[in-house]
Amino acid sequence: MFLATECLAKTKPPRVPRPEPELKILDLNIAPTPYAPHNGPLVFAVTVQLPRELDDAAILEVASLISSPSKTSLRFLTHRQPALVSTTTPSGTERPKLLVQLSWDGQDHRKQLASPGTYAYEVRIKLLANGEKGLRTMMVAWPKRGTLEVR
Numbered sequence: 001m002f003l004a005t006e007c008l009a010k011t012k013p014p015r016v017p018r019p020e021p022e023l024k025i026l027d028l029n030i031a032p033t034p035y036a037p038h039n040g041p042l043v044f045a046v047t048v049q050l051p052r053e054l055d056d057a058a059i060l061e062v063a064s065l066i067s068s069p070s071k072t073s074l075r076f077l078t079h080r081q082p083a084l085v086s087t088t089t090p091s092g093t094e095r096p097k098l099l100v101q102l103s104w105d106g107q108d109h110r111k112q113l114a115s116p117g118t119y120a121y122e123v124r125i126k127l128l129a130n131g132e133k134g135l136r137t138m139m140v141a142w143p144k145r146g147t148l149e150v151r
Helices: none
Strands: 022-030 043-047 059-067 075-080 095-104 117-131 135-138 144-150
Touching: 022 117, 022 144, 043 059, 043 117, 059 095, 075 095
Parallel strands: none
Antiparallel strands: 022 043, 043 095, 059 075, 059 117, 117 135, 117 144
16 A cells, blocks of 8 residues: 655755854955956955964965866866964954965966856865874865856
């Protein structure tokens, strides 16, 4: 015998939303838009909010993956720097911020100029610490994704 309750899909219990990490991408500016590779580099200006408690040896990594519509042309940009911030603001009032810039020369992974089209990008940031076996990830921010026009 077939019962109607047997054909119902199992429902997952609702999950508690994850809290937003202390490490954040506050602002992302991409210029110039639309982008023409023969007119110079495309600049990703990323404003990063750091956590209140920060190890002096922490390293901030900012990375961006740019991919063509067909996913055949990719370019990975990365920048690492010490997560040092001047302590000009009184502690506890505002979290420290940094501005990091990544620039793209308009070339793909084969050193060919990007062809015209709409490209997807994803910007990620993370804090790294030097451990016994090299760098390890301490904190990751939520990524920022979007598209950019190449002419």
